[in-house]
Structures are given as structure tokens and as C-alpha cells.
Amino acid sequence: MxxxxxxxxxxxxxxxxxxxxxxxxxxxxxxxxxxxxENACFVPLDTPILELSEILLAKSGGEIDKEVYHFNKGDNDLCMRYDLTVPLARHVAMNSEAISFPFKRYQIGKAYRGERPQKGRFREFVQCDGDIVGLEDLPLTADAECIYIISKIFKNLNLDVLIHISNRNLLFGYCEDLNIKDTKSVLTILDKINKIGKDNAKNELLKLNLSETNCEKLLYIISLNGNFQDTIDKLTPLSQNQTYILGLNQIKELYRYIKAYEINEEQYCLDLSIIRGQDYYTGTVFETFMKSHPEFGSICGGGRYDNLAGYFTEKKMPGVGLSIGLTRLFDLLDKNNLLPPIAPTNTKLQIIPLGDYIEECLSLQSFFSQKLNCEVNYENRSFKSKMKEAGKKQIPYILIVGENEHNSKKYTLKNMITGEQNSLTKEDCLIQIKNNL
Amino acid sequence: MxxxxxxxxxxxxxxxxxxxxxxxxxxxxxxxxxxxxENACFVPLDTPILELSEILLAKSGGEIDKEVYHFNKGDNDLCMRYDLTVPLARHVAMNSEAISFPFKRYQIGKAYRGERPQKGRFREFVQCDGDIVGLEDLPLTADAECIYIISKIFKNLNLDVLIHISNRNLLFGYCEDLNIKDTKSVLTILDKINKIGKDNAKNELLKLNLSETNCEKLLYIISLNGNFQDTIDKLTPLSQNQTYILGLNQIKELYRYIKAYEINEEQYCLDLSIIRGQDYYTGTVFETFMKSHPEFGSICGGGRYDNLAGYFTEKKMPGVGLSIGLTRLFDLLDKNNLLPPIAPTNTKLQIIPLGDYIEECLSLQSFFSQKLNCEVNYENRSFKSKMKEAGKKQIPYILIVGENEHNSKKYTLKNMITGEQNSLTKEDCLIQIKNNL
Structure with a gap:
């Protein structure tokens, strides 16, 4: 109570x-x-979590989204950042003279959305973003580098993923070719086809006054999906529209670079259903799915935008970036018992006094801590309960300091995994532990 | 414009x-x-930046300090955390069944105070806190461990510091002995003696109706300051008050443990002027100063508190902790050109194409990045300006890929520090770079 x-x-x-x-x-x-x-030479950036609303809401003309944490303090109208992209845009616009472009920055930090919490949605979440921002222009190698980094991140995390890649110019051009006026609405419908199903999507397209033939053509093109070469071959005869050809050429060039990066062919595909809702994507777009759990949805997405900082500067800054929602991904992995097998402790050695040898133990901690993570268990509890606790915590080594050890300066080192126990000098203890870790 | x-x-x-x-x-x-x-086996904790005001302001009975960022969202009355101690108290109270005590946690994170910005004060600042929390009791070895960690942190940061240590029971007991009723007000005055000077402090003490003798006695005891043994010898005859004796015995015991930890005697002293304003400190207190720049003030402080989570639970949880205000420290070091000599880039190798060899460069990036941080400079700029930029960024190695290199598969590796240039296979380039970094 x-x-x-x-x-x-x-x-x-x-x-x-x-x-x-x-x-x-x-x-x-x-x-x-x-x-x-850092391996790809991205530099770190850390922007404030609080910014002026005028800055963070520049996109929406200052209109406050209900999701945004927003308040006044003194004379200031403030927001908590809801992503890491707007702060990046503000940063590059503010520091464009000092920055050497292309600016490759990563930022790992928290962002905030006060939406109604749902399963797997968080109000405070860690984003792991990487972006490459150019001044005036930015070659397609940057897009390839982002995809290369995605493949490496998930390889290093030991998660088997498939990166689905597309280029928005293909659909923009194809819609143009079909004389579709309201491309934005059409793409919005096509973007949600995996959620609502093909039939519902078709019905919604028909409501926009698209002809039956055009609907079928659109549903066909976004069903194209597979390895790059085969899919490029299928796309080639579909349209001669200039924007379409541009998109196709960008995809071909991107493919050359991805191959040069020697990314495993099993790790990526060309998938015309990848659209990404946000207006600002203008070329390459990608989404990443876990092969064993596609139902998690995309765990890393991104793409190319023509003009990052248009609300803050007249300088044209094209960019390409990727973003991982780590809080959501961690939660999904945890709930499905898929977390990487990392020990739940950083402790390598725990020193336990048996009797009044606390000062000798502290001195031993000082000795061992030069080389490994170690601590003294100085609790007022029984030796037995301390040993039990150490086992529960999965601490790999225990050093016991009692009367015999104190007199002989040979300490009892217990390997908690094998159960093996030896009487050794502190120097030999260190060698044995270092050899086995 | x-x-x-x-x-x-x-x-x-x-x-x-x-x-x-x-x-x-x-x-x-x-x-x-x-x-x-982590070397001392502290475990990481990351608490939310936003919490219910009722929680974060529990101490003040819900009264909102002007400094706190505070707002409503939906039905929730929210605060941004202004320190990492209250969230720790809430965490241990909430999870006391699952935690194994003593709970040694560190947290490095941002906290917020919307105070009027002054020189060296920040509204968003990174705190690096470590605390050891016990259940019911906690031995003095924990206090010694905190001091040991401070000495190691600053040694590892290559900053030469002096840790000033005291124990509040000494002054509590001494005031009791002098029949002083309003100990809190007296300590508040003594705490600011370095700011206001001895004479002003004395005047303020006299205003509290302290006798001239008592003022002198207090000014004498807080002037005691030096190595532990000498200062303990000076303190021993001053009072027989029980609380005073308790404080003195704690200092003696702490000294034994600090010696056992083999902390360099040059790194710490006993200093009776260390009081620390916060009410909740009950025993050991400490402040850390840079030897070369005492005018920076304390860069790391902390101490022992008897009951951390009293607002949230009836369980008694004594603790001891240390806190570094990293944003302020970094700013001071930066402004005084004292930042540790760390290269301003993580890049070890930059690959520069000379002509149309971009795909070969990407493939080389894929090769080298298995072992070191490397990138391709794929900008549309002249070779000369790329070399100049690389020099400015202090990138240690450049690899040039032109026609000769493409044909021979021997690449031109330039050491940007020595200016030395060699024609080598990619494998030999890697060996040379790894040997020299």
C-alpha cells in the first residue's frame, strides 16, 4: 500500500x-x-530537442499538427522536434558557408509525437538518420551509398533484410504518359495498396475518373518487383515519357553503383510499389523489410529529395537520406525474441570478500579495472547469496578473497560458465580471464 | 538577403x-x-525526457519552478526533466522488486532548465550521472567508489583535477555543539563564502545572532583544507559531539578505502568548505576542480543521501552519486583551448577518382571499409580542389584512382602528413595505412 x-x-x-x-x-x-x-565517414550532428515553432513548423506554414508537443515559455513559441530532418534543413541553411558539401551527417536522437499511443507506436522514439546533402547538385553515387550503408547496418546488426528500391520519376512519368491529372491522389492510393488490397485500390482509382485500362496499367506497373535486371527489362518498353526515361536511367545508373559496392544481390530488389507518402521525395526511394518478418513493415526507409532547405534558404540543396526508427524496431525484436544475443551485463569479473578483506578487494579492483570491467561486491549479505546473484546476472568470472587468499596472495578464480576454479596470483588471474573472454 | x-x-x-x-x-x-x-560495472539507464509534473515536481509539492519547461498536452500535465536524479528516484521506486541492489547505474542524457541564459549557462545540457543506490543500507565503500570513478574519468579525459571531499556530519555536529539553532541558514552562508568573501560571510552570520566566538570557530573549521591525515589530525580535538564524531569516523573509513583504491594523493583533499547546497546530502560530499583553472568552479560534484526515493516509496534507499555537467565543461574547455587533442575527422582514407573510374572507387571503398573509415569523393569538382579540401579536413590518407591505376591495379596512396606517395596494390595500401594509424 x-x-x-x-x-x-x-x-x-x-x-x-x-x-x-x-x-x-x-x-x-x-x-x-x-x-x-562513421565507417562511411559520416560526421555526427546533435541538434537541440527544443526549437522555435516557426522553424519546426515552417513546412506547414506554422500550422500546428495535433501530434506535435508545442508550448510557450516566456516570449518563445516552442516545439519539441518530431523528426531529425527539419532540424537538419535548418542546420545546413544556417551554416552553409562553413559546411563543406556534400555534407554527410548522421544523427541518433530522440524525437517526439504526442499521438494517441497504439501498438508499436511511441511518443518518444530514437531515430537513427543519415543524410548526404549537396549544394546545387549531388550525384547518384550518394543514393547508392545510402543503400550500401543500410545493407551494412543490418548486416552488422545480424538482421537479414531486403531493401526494396524504386524511383518516383518512373510513376510520375508513367502517370503523365497516361494523361492522369491528379498524380498525387493516384500515388496516395497506390501507396496504400498493401494495406487496402488491389480491389479497393482499383475502386478508389475509378472514383478519380481513371479509365479501366489506366487502372489496370497502373496496377500492373506497381506489381513489378524482382531483381534489377529483369525488372528493368520489363519496364523498358512501357513508356517513352521523358520523366519516365529519366527515372529508368537513374535506376540503371544506381544499379551500376550498387553492383560496384558489391552489395549481396539477395539484399535488394527493384519494387515499383515503393512510393513513400512524403511529398518531398523526388527520385530514388527505398524501404527495408526483415526477410523473416515482413509483417513488421518497413524498418528503414528513405530517398532522394531535390530541395531540403527551401523554407530557410534560397540555396538549392538536394539530398538523399535514410532513417531507422530504432525504438519501434527494438520493441518488435524484443517482443518476438529476436534481439541480438548480447550478454545482459558488462561485468567481466566480480570480486567477493570472504571476511574482512574489503580494502584488499578494492585494491584488486583498481588492478583489474586497468584491463577489464570489474567490481567488488561489498554488500552486507551472505557469501552464498552473492554467488547466486552473480550467477543470475551472468557474470563470467568471480574472484574470492578470504583468509587463505589474503595470506598467500593467490586468489580463488571461479569461471562461472565451466565451474572451474583455480588458485592464482592476480597477474595470472588477469591472463586467464583475458585469454577466455 | x-x-x-x-x-x-x-x-x-x-x-x-x-x-x-x-x-x-x-x-x-x-x-x-x-x-x-562501465569499467566499474555501472549499468546504463535511459529515462524519458518528458514526465508527469506530479512526478518531477514531487519534491516541491507540485509547485512549478519558473525554470522548468512545463506544459499541458491532452489531459496530461507534463515537464521536461531538469535533472537525472528525480527520474532515477522514480525508476528505483517503480522497479524496486526487479532491481538487485546495490543498483549502480549511469545515465548520460539531456536535461532542461529554461533559466535566463547567462555566460556558461545552458537551457539544454548533457548530464553524466553515476549513482549507487542501496536498499535499507549502503556501505561507505560506495562513496569511495564514486570518488575512484571521478579520478578515473578525469584521468581518462586527460584533465588534471583535485577532488575536494568533506562530510556534512562534521558541520552538522559542530553547529549542534555550538548550540546553533538555524544550521541550515548557517550552512547556506558558509557555502557561498568563496563568492562573497570571509568578511561578508561573517557579517551575515552575525545577523543570525551568532556570537563573535562562534563565527570565528565556524570560519576556522571551514578553512581547514589539505591532505586527509593532517586535516583529520586538526579536526580530531575540535568537538566531541556525536554527529561530529560520526562524520569524522566516516571520513577516516572513507580515507582507508580511497587509499586501497590507490588513487593518487595529488588528486584529492579534505576540504571543510565543501558543503553543497542541496538539502538531501547527508554524509560524504565532494566537488572537483581543475588544477590549472580553479576559476571554472566545480566541474563534477556529488555526495551521499540517506533517502533517495522518499516521495515515491516507503522503502528506504540510501545512495551516493556523482554528476558532471558536460555541456558547461565542454564550453569552458573549448573557450580556453583546452579540448583534448582529437582529430576533427573520423575519416582515415579518402578515395579520389581521376577521370571516369567511379565504380572502381566504390568497389575500393567496399574493400577498405571492412577495416577502416573510408569514403569516395564523388563530387563534381576539380582534382586540385578535392586535394585541398582533404588537407583542410585533416584526412590522413588519400588514394588516387586514374588511368594508370585502373590499368595496373596499383593505386597511388598519399600520406597527407608526410607527403609521401607510393604505388601499391589495394592489399598493400591497407597494410601501410593500418601500420601507420
Missing amino acids: ISPKLVKPRILSGFMELAPCKQIIFNKMIDIITKTY | ISPKLVKPRILSGFMELAPCKQIIFNKMIDIITKTY
Whole structure:
């Protein structure tokens, strides 16, 4: 029973707070993603979580989306960032003189959306974004590099994924060729075909006054999906529209670069159903799915945009980027027992005093900690319960310091996995542990 | 000129946004602090930045400090966290059944205070906290471990510091002995003696109706400061008050443990002027100063508290912790040219095509990136300007891929530091780079 004076400890719904044994795994995943970005020479950026509403809502002309955490403080009208893209746009516009382009930056940080929490949706979530921003122009090698990085991130995370790639110019041009006026509405319908099904999509297209033939043509083209060469061969005869040809040539060029990067052919495909809702994508688009769990939906998406910072500067800054929603991905992996097999502890050695040898133990901690993660168990509890606890925590080595050990300076080292126990000098303990870890 | 349609890109005052070359150093410092905590087997915790006001303001009975970012969203009354201690208290109270105590956790994260920005003060700042929380009791070895960790963190950061240590029971007991009723007000005055000077402090004490003798006694005891043994010898005859003796015995015991940890004697001292304002400290207290720049003030403080989570649970949870305000420290180091000498780039190798060899370059990136951070410079710029840019970025190695290189598969590797240039196979390039980094 909690006394009425006490505040009941709890967190807000839609916010993830992990137990440390899980946080270790989450942090390890962040570490792997960070190292992969740095391996491709992306530089880190950390923008504030709070910005002026005028900045973060520039896109919507200042209109406040209900989802955004928004408030006033003093004279300032503030928002918590809801993605990492608008802050990037603001940063490059603000610092365009100092930045050397192409600017390859990664940012791993929290973003906020106060939407009604649903299964698998979070109000506070960690985004792991990488973008390559050019000044005036940016070659298609940048698009290939993003896809290369996706393939490496998931390989390093030990998750088997398939990257579905398309180019929006193909559908833009194809719609133009079919004399479709309202391309945006058509793409919105086609984008949700996996959710609503082919028949419903067709009905919605017919409602837009598309002819039966055009509907069938659209449903056919977005069904094209497979390895690049075969799919390119199927796409080639479909249209001579200029935008279409541009898209096809971009896909062909991209394919050359992806092959040069030696990405495993099993890891990517050309898939015309990949559209991505956001208006700002203008060329390459991609979504990433887990092969064993396509029902998770896309776990990493992105694409090419022609003008990142148009709300903040007249300089033209084309870019291409990828984004991983790590909080959602972690939650899905956790619930499906798919988390990478990382030990739930960073501790390599625990030193346990048997009797009044605490100072000797601290001195041993000082010695061992030069080379490995170690601690002294200085709790006022029984030796037996300490050993049990260490086993539960999966600590690999225990060092026991009792009277014999104190006198002989040979310490009892227990391997908690094999159960093996040896009497060794501290130097020999270190050698044995280092050899086995 | 910015067109009137554009939003001027800017950030809020009091918020730090570093250029990536500086962010690399900031992140490296976080990395060093993280590894030091993990080396002592602290586990990571990441609490939400947003919590219910009822939770974060439990201490103040829900009264909103002007500094706190506070707002409503839907039915929720929310705050952005202003420290990492209250969220820790909430976490341990909420999860006390699952946690094995002592709970040693570190948390490196942002906190928010919307105070009027002053020189060196930030509204968004990164705190690097480590705490050891016990259930019912916690031995003094934990206090020693915190001091050990401080000494290691700053050693690993290559900053020469002096840790000033005291124990609040000494002054509590001494005031009791002098029959002082309003100990809290007295300690508040003594705490700011370095700011206001000895004479002003004395005047303020006299205003509290302290006798001239008592004022002098207090000013004498808080002037005691030096190595532990000498200072303990000076403190021993001053009082027989029980609380005072308790404090003195705790200091003696702590000293034994610090010596056992083999912390360099030059790194710490006993300093009775260390009080720390916060009410909740009950025993050991400490502040850390840079030896070369004491005017920076304390860059890491902390201490022992008897009851961490009293607002959330009836379980008694004593703890001891340390806290580094990294944003402020980084800013001070930066402004005084004291940042650790870390390269402003993570890039080890940049591959530059000379002519139409982009695919060969991407393939080489794929090869080298297995072992080191590398990138292809695929910009549409002249070779000369690319070389100049690489020099400016302090990239240590450049690989040139032109017609000769393409034909012979021997690539021109240039060491940008020595200027040395060799024609080597990709395998030999890798060996040479790895040997020299």
C-alpha cells in the first residue's frame, strides 16, 4: 500500500523505459549503427530537442499538427522536434558557408509525437538518420551509398533484410504518359495498396475518373518487383515519357553503383510499389523489410529529395537520406525474441570478500579495472547469496578473497560458465580471464 | 538577403549546437565517460525526457519552478526533466522488486532548465550521472567508489583535477555543539563564502545572532583544507559531539578505502568548505576542480543521501552519486583551448577518382571499409580542389584512382602528413595505412 502522501511512481504511456539489461542491448545497437555511419565517414550532428515553432513548423506554414508537443515559455513559441530532418534543413541553411558539401551527417536522437499511443507506436522514439546533402547538385553515387550503408547496418546488426528500391520519376512519368491529372491522389492510393488490397485500390482509382485500362496499367506497373535486371527489362518498353526515361536511367545508373559496392544481390530488389507518402521525395526511394518478418513493415526507409532547405534558404540543396526508427524496431525484436544475443551485463569479473578483506578487494579492483570491467561486491549479505546473484546476472568470472587468499596472495578464480576454479596470483588471474573472454 | 517568404534559420539562445568537428570531440568525451562507468560495472539507464509534473515536481509539492519547461498536452500535465536524479528516484521506486541492489547505474542524457541564459549557462545540457543506490543500507565503500570513478574519468579525459571531499556530519555536529539553532541558514552562508568573501560571510552570520566566538570557530573549521591525515589530525580535538564524531569516523573509513583504491594523493583533499547546497546530502560530499583553472568552479560534484526515493516509496534507499555537467565543461574547455587533442575527422582514407573510374572507387571503398573509415569523393569538382579540401579536413590518407591505376591495379596512396606517395596494390595500401594509424 502506498501512503496517501506518496506520489505513485509511473511513466507516461507511449514512452519506453528499458531495464538496464535491455538498455545494454539497445545501446549496443546504437553503437553498431554509429560505427557503420562513421565507417562511411559520416560526421555526427546533435541538434537541440527544443526549437522555435516557426522553424519546426515552417513546412506547414506554422500550422500546428495535433501530434506535435508545442508550448510557450516566456516570449518563445516552442516545439519539441518530431523528426531529425527539419532540424537538419535548418542546420545546413544556417551554416552553409562553413559546411563543406556534400555534407554527410548522421544523427541518433530522440524525437517526439504526442499521438494517441497504439501498438508499436511511441511518443518518444530514437531515430537513427543519415543524410548526404549537396549544394546545387549531388550525384547518384550518394543514393547508392545510402543503400550500401543500410545493407551494412543490418548486416552488422545480424538482421537479414531486403531493401526494396524504386524511383518516383518512373510513376510520375508513367502517370503523365497516361494523361492522369491528379498524380498525387493516384500515388496516395497506390501507396496504400498493401494495406487496402488491389480491389479497393482499383475502386478508389475509378472514383478519380481513371479509365479501366489506366487502372489496370497502373496496377500492373506497381506489381513489378524482382531483381534489377529483369525488372528493368520489363519496364523498358512501357513508356517513352521523358520523366519516365529519366527515372529508368537513374535506376540503371544506381544499379551500376550498387553492383560496384558489391552489395549481396539477395539484399535488394527493384519494387515499383515503393512510393513513400512524403511529398518531398523526388527520385530514388527505398524501404527495408526483415526477410523473416515482413509483417513488421518497413524498418528503414528513405530517398532522394531535390530541395531540403527551401523554407530557410534560397540555396538549392538536394539530398538523399535514410532513417531507422530504432525504438519501434527494438520493441518488435524484443517482443518476438529476436534481439541480438548480447550478454545482459558488462561485468567481466566480480570480486567477493570472504571476511574482512574489503580494502584488499578494492585494491584488486583498481588492478583489474586497468584491463577489464570489474567490481567488488561489498554488500552486507551472505557469501552464498552473492554467488547466486552473480550467477543470475551472468557474470563470467568471480574472484574470492578470504583468509587463505589474503595470506598467500593467490586468489580463488571461479569461471562461472565451466565451474572451474583455480588458485592464482592476480597477474595470472588477469591472463586467464583475458585469454577466455 | 533572405526573401520575405523564408523563415530565418536560427536556434534558441542557451542551446548548444556544435559543428561536427567539435561534436566528434564531445562524443569522444561521452565515450570515455561511458567506458569509465562501465569499467566499474555501472549499468546504463535511459529515462524519458518528458514526465508527469506530479512526478518531477514531487519534491516541491507540485509547485512549478519558473525554470522548468512545463506544459499541458491532452489531459496530461507534463515537464521536461531538469535533472537525472528525480527520474532515477522514480525508476528505483517503480522497479524496486526487479532491481538487485546495490543498483549502480549511469545515465548520460539531456536535461532542461529554461533559466535566463547567462555566460556558461545552458537551457539544454548533457548530464553524466553515476549513482549507487542501496536498499535499507549502503556501505561507505560506495562513496569511495564514486570518488575512484571521478579520478578515473578525469584521468581518462586527460584533465588534471583535485577532488575536494568533506562530510556534512562534521558541520552538522559542530553547529549542534555550538548550540546553533538555524544550521541550515548557517550552512547556506558558509557555502557561498568563496563568492562573497570571509568578511561578508561573517557579517551575515552575525545577523543570525551568532556570537563573535562562534563565527570565528565556524570560519576556522571551514578553512581547514589539505591532505586527509593532517586535516583529520586538526579536526580530531575540535568537538566531541556525536554527529561530529560520526562524520569524522566516516571520513577516516572513507580515507582507508580511497587509499586501497590507490588513487593518487595529488588528486584529492579534505576540504571543510565543501558543503553543497542541496538539502538531501547527508554524509560524504565532494566537488572537483581543475588544477590549472580553479576559476571554472566545480566541474563534477556529488555526495551521499540517506533517502533517495522518499516521495515515491516507503522503502528506504540510501545512495551516493556523482554528476558532471558536460555541456558547461565542454564550453569552458573549448573557450580556453583546452579540448583534448582529437582529430576533427573520423575519416582515415579518402578515395579520389581521376577521370571516369567511379565504380572502381566504390568497389575500393567496399574493400577498405571492412577495416577502416573510408569514403569516395564523388563530387563534381576539380582534382586540385578535392586535394585541398582533404588537407583542410585533416584526412590522413588519400588514394588516387586514374588511368594508370585502373590499368595496373596499383593505386597511388598519399600520406597527407608526410607527403609521401607510393604505388601499391589495394592489399598493400591497407597494410601501410593500418601500420601507420
